[in-house]
Amino acid sequence: MANASGDTGPIRSELAGDPDMLELVQTFVDELPVRAAQLTASLEAGDRDGLIRLAHQLSGSCGGYGFASIGDHARRLERELNESDLSGTLAEVREQGDELVALCGRVVV
């Protein structure tokens, strides 16, 4: 079972055993590095809107592909970004953003 905190082992899709989903999960996982790179770029550029959008999309889709813990993390990030109305607060979510990138990096099918 996927575990978002603590260990650094591989995160597997909860749907890995579903033959209908295998190909889709594979596609999703293949594209995750691109998402992670976009997240990193937005974090470094201080692009709050871009970050909200990326977090929102991950929060909406990760759960559906069997990565609920990553989805939850993305949702928390999105919520914090939305609640912090000033652009200066981006640094506060930096850690969370990096963590999300790291989570994405551990995903395997």
Place this chain on the structure above:
Amino acid sequence: MDETGNNAVDSARHRVLITDDAQDVHRLLGARLKQERLEFLNALDGEAALELARAEQPSLVLLDLDMPGMDGFEVLRHLKATDETHDIPVIVLSGLQSPADKVTAFDLGAVDYVTKPFDLMELRVRVRSALRMADLVAMLAQRAHIDGLTGLYNRVAFEERWGQSTAENQRHGKPLSLAIFDLDHFTSITATYGHPAGDEALRTFGRLLQRECRQSDVPCRFGGEEFVMIMPETGPDDAANVCNRIREELAKIEWPAHPERAVTVSVGVLGATSPATISPADWIQATDEMLYAAKNGGRNRVMTSRADKADQKLRSAS
């Protein structure tokens, strides 16, 4: 797997428009709803969704609320404010868990609400339920326009079609005729041979109208033993010919329940080959007067006049 179909949505494939800015979600929904035998249309933003909904008339819209640009609420508002898309059911999809959003979505006309991440079974049954309801509404809407006894259009449908037809005649001067049929001595038929015989006469005449009319004619049951037929692209003389043929065919029919008694019909026809000089309501009234002229002239006949000229010369053909 759905062949036993205990829960599957029946009939032809429904088309479902998915609206979400994330490509992932389109793929996911497509896979998750694969067994439902649906056809999918995909929109990545609100503008595309409105365009597709108008052009393709899907059976159902799955709509993400949180999209950049035009958001889901705005899309929903547009869908419900547009005649062509007003009746298409919408299920709102959202990761937002706030009750206020749900209330807003329902207030704007959504039929249901599903939160992301989707629970597979929940999503399926909600989609099924929305489609089942849409089928039912479509069926009821159709039935509301059909006369139960004869299967012809009923008076409600007639009023709609008559409004459209007379508008065409007014705008473009297209020929148009209206015929009103009234079975002769109908009350005496039911009094003598019973109501089943009366129903049989109505059903048989309905079938005859359906069979003898041309492709573009719209036969309707007006009520009781009265039938009307809208005859587009037809002047009064041609209309009278068609009606006379129907009248003759009816008189020839042999009735098992009362072989000794023929059933006949009187017909009033009012037609125009240029824009009518009278209102749609007066057109019906004047056609009814022709019908009474046919009744007074001895029944089993067609009386014809014009709706587009002052001289209302009566011609009788029996």
